Amino acid sequence: MDNRSEQKTSTSSNGRxxxxxxxxxxxxxxxxxxxxxxxxxNELTGSNQIIGNWxxxxxxxxxxxxxxxxxxIDVVDLPGIYSFSTYSMEEVVSREFIAFKKPDVVxxxxxxxxxERNLFFTMQLMExxxxxxxxxxxxxxxxxxxxxxxxxxxxxxxxVPVVATVAIRGxxxxxxxxxxxxxxxxxxxxxxxxxxxxxxxxxxILSDYIDSKKLELEYATRWVAIKLLENDPEIRSLIQSKSExxxxxxxxxxxxxxxxxxxxxFAVIAAERYSIANLIVQGAQIQTKIKTSFSxxxxxxxxxxILGYVTSALVVGGLLLWTFVVGDFxxxxxxxxxxxxxxxxPQISGPIVSILWNGAFGGLVAGxxxxxxxxxxxxxxxxxxxxxxxxxRVAFMMDSLMHKIGLHGKALIxxxxxxxxxxxxxxxxxxxxxxxxxxxxxxxxxxxxCAARTIVVLGLVAVYVSVWxxxxxxxxDILVMFIMGRVALKVVPGETPGLIMEIHxxxxxxxxxxxxxxxxxxxxxxxxxxxxxxxxxxxxQALYAFGVLTPIANALAPITxxxxxxxxxxxxxxxxxxxxxxxxxLILVTLFGTNLAPFFTPVQFIVLALVSMLFxxxxxxxxxxxxxxxxxxxxxxVLANFATAIxxxxxxxxxxxPFF
Amino acid sequence: xxxxxxxxxxxENIEEYLETIYRLSNNGERVKTTEISKTRNxxxxxxxxxLQKLNKMGYVDYSQYKxxxxxxxGFKKAKSITRKHRLLERFLHDILKxxxxxxxxxxxxxxxxxxxxxxxxxxQVLEYxxxxxxxxxxxxxxxxxxxxxxCMARKEEVGEVGKRNENLIPIMDLKDHQEGKVSFIRGDYKxxxxxxxxxxxxxxxxxxxxxxxxxGPVEVSIRGSKLAIGRDIACNVFVELTGDxxxxxxxxxxxx
Numbered sequence: 061m062d063n064r065s066e067q068k069t070s071t072s073s074n075g076r077x078x079x080x081x082x083x084x085x086x087x088x089x090x091x092x093x094x095x096x097x098x099x100x101x102n103e104l105t106g107s108n109q110i111i112g113n114w115x116x117x118x119x120x121x122x123x124x125x126x127x128x129x130x131x132x133i134d135v136v137d138l139p140g141i142y143s144f145s146t147y148s149m150e151e152v153v154s155r156e157f158i159a160f161k162k163p164d165v166v167x168x169x170x171x172x173x174x175x176e177r178n179l180f181f182t183m184q185l186m187e188x189x190x191x192x193x194x195x196x197x198x199x200x201x202x203x204x205x206x207x208x209x210x211x212x213x214x215x216x217x218x219x220v221p222v223v224a225t226v227a228i229r230g231x232x233x234x235x236x237x238x239x240x241x242x243x244x245x246x247x248x249x250x251x252x253x254x255x256x257x258x259x260x261x262x263x264x265i266l267s268d269y270i271d272s273k274k275l276e277l278e279y280a281t282r283w284v285a286i287k288l289l290e291n292d293p294e295i296r297s298l299i300q301s302k303s304e305x306x307x308x309x310x311x312x313x314x315x316x317x318x319x320x321x322x323x324x325x326f327a328v329i330a331a332e333r334y335s336i337a338n339l340i341v342q343g344a345q346i347q348t349k350i351k352t353s354f355s356x357x358x359x360x361x362x363x364x365x366i367l368g369y370v371t372s373a374l375v376v377g378g379l380l381l382w383t384f385v386v387g388d389f390x391x392x393x394x395x396x397x398x399x400x401x402x403x404x405x406p407q408i409s410g411p412i413v414s415i416l417w418n419g420a421f422g423g424l425v426a427g428x429x430x431x432x433x434x435x436x437x438x439x440x441x442x443x444x445x446x447x448x449x450x451x452x453r454v455a456f457m458m459d460s461l462m463h464k465i466g467l468h469g470k471a472l473i474x475x476x477x478x479x480x481x482x483x484x485x486x487x488x489x490x491x492x493x494x495x496x497x498x499x500x501x502x503x504x505x506x507x508x509x510c511a512a513r514t515i516v517v518l519g520l521v522a523v524y525v526s527v528w529x530x531x532x533x534x535x536x537d538i539l540v541m542f543i544m545g546r547v548a549l550k551v552v553p554g555e556t557p558g559l560i561m562e563i564h565x566x567x568x569x570x571x572x573x574x575x576x577x578x579x580x581x582x583x584x585x586x587x588x589x590x591x592x593x594x595x596x597x598x599x600x601q602a603l604y605a606f607g608v609l610t611p612i613a614n615a616l617a618p619i620t621x622x623x624x625x626x627x628x629x630x631x632x633x634x635x636x637x638x639x640x641x642x643x644x645x646l647i648l649v650t651l652f653g654t655n656l657a658p659f660f661t662p663v664q665f666i667v668l669a670l671v672s673m674l675f676x677x678x679x680x681x682x683x684x685x686x687x688x689x690x691x692x693x694x695x696x697x698v699l700a701n702f703a704t705a706i707x708x709x710x711x712x713x714x715x716x717x718p719f720f
Numbered sequence: 721x722x723x724x725x726x727x728x729x730x731x732e733n734i735e736e737y738l739e740t741i742y743r744l745s746n747n748g749e750r751v752k753t754t755e756i757s758k759t760r761n762x763x764x765x766x767x768x769x770x771l772q773k774l775n776k777m778g779y780v781d782y783s784q785y786k787x788x789x790x791x792x793x794g795f796k797k798a799k800s801i802t803r804k805h806r807l808l809e810r811f812l813h814d815i816l817k818x819x820x821x822x823x824x825x826x827x828x829x830x831x832x833x834x835x836x837x838x839x840x841x842x843x844q845v846l847e848y849x850x851x852x853x854x855x856x857x858x859x860x861x862x863x864x865x866x867x868x869x870x871c872m873a874r875k876e877e878v879g880e881v882g883k884r885n886e887n888l889i890p891i892m893d894l895k896d897h898q899e900g901k902v903s904f905i906r907g908d909y910k911x912x913x914x915x916x917x918x919x920x921x922x923x924x925x926x927x928x929x930x931x932x933x934x935x936g937p938v939e940v941s942i943r944g945s946k947l948a949i950g951r952d953i954a955c956n957v958f959v960e961l962t963g964d965x966x967x968x969x970x971x972x973x974x975x976x
Contacts, residue, residue, distance in 0.1 A: 147917070327916060327922065460936040
């Protein structure tokens with residue numbers, strides 16, 4: 061991309077290369093969320109970009125490369141958006157990308173089953189006057205619903221090439237790219253559709269006025285005029301800095317529109333755009349019969365007022381069960397394969413060996429046996445239920461519950477992720493609209509019992525006390541997560557933004573897309589987590605080997621021994637637990653051997669497991685928190701975790717003693 | 721922006737001087753040092769010193785015997801601070817009901833820290849007053865609006881689209897599969913814009929598919945797509961019932 065932008069600087073003044081015959085073409089994919097844009101992207105570039113089924117998933121721009129009949133093509137996947145307003149960052153990013161980077165052609169991916177709503181966005185793209193091809197995707201799903209689209213008629217109405225595709229099966233993609241390359245070569249700009257006279261005339265007056273001011277804008281004049289009439293805050297301040305006269309003129313014209321229609325001008329323009337879209341759809345779409353598709357039947361089940369909760373619980377529970385069963389199996393296999401790794405006693409082997417072997421290599425082994433086996437099946441299943449549309453229904457059912465902790469249904473998705481691993485979960489809070497929501501969700505996630513914590517609970521409680529106590533700990537953890545979410549809501553004031561989320565049809569997810577997605581997610585996790593694991597694991601071993609940790613553990617005795625009723629060594633164990641949660645178990649095994657029963661009472665097992673669960677999140681989690689929210693919020697979250705662990709642990713001890 | 725406390729003190733002092741000069745020189749005539757000294761109750765020597773400083777800073781045109789006059793920059797700044805002062809007096813008087821004798825001093829303290837945005841909001845709350853409580857005119861603002869109506873229209877916070885009438889029902893109260901015509905939406909403009917973008921425009925046919933239990937969101941069908949809309953938003957989207965769906969609604973049923 062950098063090379064390309066350099067190349068673009070040497071182009072003519074209107075931002076266009078002067079020679080027509082170019083080998084290097086940039087295609088941008090733009091369209092609504094869940095229209096299959098990312099599937100097309102994957103099919104074209106074979107890249108490993110993340111795609112998903114919930115709105116606004118593709119936050120970052122994904123790029124890939126394609127060789128096509130002698131052309132070198134860069135493909136950029138823009139975020140899925142519904143309009144070029146300023147509702148979300150994705151919308152702003154997309155319009156700026158198109159205006160500033162000036163892709164040679166935009167492929168507007170459109171959901172054939174929801175043509176009208178999609179055309180609303182198509183019209184705005186046309187107004188940006190960027191060469192484009194319309195791709196009518198998922199025509200198979202539309203047909204199941206009894207919707208057939210006459211691409212020729214649509215092409216006539218839009219005066220832009222239209223190609224029908226079924227991206228998931230690769231149908232129509234060759235023709236699509238062919239058309240895109242042709243349009244890019246001709247640099248053929250679309251001709252924007254006309255509004256009703258009252259609006260259209262004023263757009264023209266304002267466009268002419270803007271042109272007369274020679275403002276040298278990156279955006280197309282007509283598009284700017286429309287945005288000014290809509291009172292788009294960002295465009296207004298952009299123009300204001302160049303010419304107050306234009307802003308004033310736009311205001312006068314907008315007021316005239318408002319006087320005629322007695323509505324805010326943005327509402328008038330949106331309504332007109334939709335009525336044009338509606339007219340086009342009526343001309344080009346044939347609704348043969350209204351069929352109750354299989355999707356709708358499934359939908360009834362998933363959002364039924366009672367069964368919906370059952371299916372939601374089954375989805376969440378099934379996802380976790382699958383993760384643990386499959387994860388356990390692979391973890392066992394990998395564990396056997398890596399069984400040569402046994403922690404050494406630093407007293408015997410000396411500090412260097414223990415730092416490198418116990419620390420660095422131990423970190424790698426734990427990462428391999430823990431992250432990989434649990435995270436891969438989790439991600440794979442998650443992406444399948446995500447791409448099928450199941451998760452949107454779960455979010456719909458859970459919205460009211462999530463409101464209790466100041467979040468809406470969409471936030472459930474990262475929270476479920478948190479059960480696998482906090483790191484990608486916090487990463488995916490980006491799907492939420494405001495920083496406040498992201499922070500609240502991330503905070504709740506730090507309490508979610510991830511795979512590593514589960515291992516500690518299973519290893520300490522299920523093995524040495526009973527499975528039921530392990531399950532009880534899980535329940536307590538979820539309760540704590542909920543209560544702390546409520547507390548955080550009180551601390552972080554603000555309003556919970558309302559939910560506006562598209563519920564798209566169920567579809568059969570593509571295994572290959574899910575696999576690519578899983579790999580891409582796992583890969584980014586490995587890059588983030590493995591270095592932190594290996595380095596911090598080695599560092600803490602170094603501290604231990606040089607005798608720094610034992611005094612700290614002793615200093616913690618008032619908390620660990622007096623308040624929590626644990627042995628002094630628990631302090632040491634918990635410090636290691638900060639590096640990696642499952643270290644709690646690993647260190648105990650190193651110190652006491654494989655049978656821990658003689659060294660702890662059942663109550664101590666439970667309290668230790670509970671405290672390790674709630675205690676300071678692991679370094680990898682802290683790293684991602686720092687990246688997302690800065691040190692202030694991260695410190696607060698860490699301290700809150702710490703305090704909760706100590707308080708809950710102490711209370712648990714006192715409540716549990718009578719039972720044992 | 722002033723950084724240290726002494727900087728702040730200085731800039732407040734500058735503003736006070738400019739304000740005084742603005743007040744005393746009604747028709748743009750020169751103001752005498754003695755007048756300022758009398759009004760502000762400050763020794764003439766100190767006044768002269770300050771005026772020389774202001775002269776250097778380009779806020780005033782000052783020469784010892786002719787008196788002082790605001791430059792264009794000085795006038796703009798003086799006008800803005802006077803406006804803030806008089807708006808604040810209005811506010812303290814009309815809304816906080818402070819005694820007249822307290823108004824001036826209080827406003828003097830507050831005017832320096834009033835941001836331009838707060839000034840605009842204050843003006844809107846006070847419904848665009850022309851004069852302060854002692855009938856001195858409030859200078860016009862420097863925002864690029866042609867009229868107060870424009871300023872009001874540009875509030876960009878909450879508003880409504882469509883026409884409100886008695887027959888309207890929020891979509892929240894529709895029964896499953898009941899259909900209506902979107903007639904009135906109110907709320908945060910950002911949310912309204914989003915709803916419009918998603919196809920919920922005035923006059924569009926909307927059908928409630930189902931309402932999630934436990935005060936959950938409502939699922940609607942609009943222009944061939946399905947949307948989940950949170951309860952708080954759905955309570956502010958109103959429809960007019962169309963045709964045969966004019967049967968009883970939940971609210972009417974409960975009313976009986």
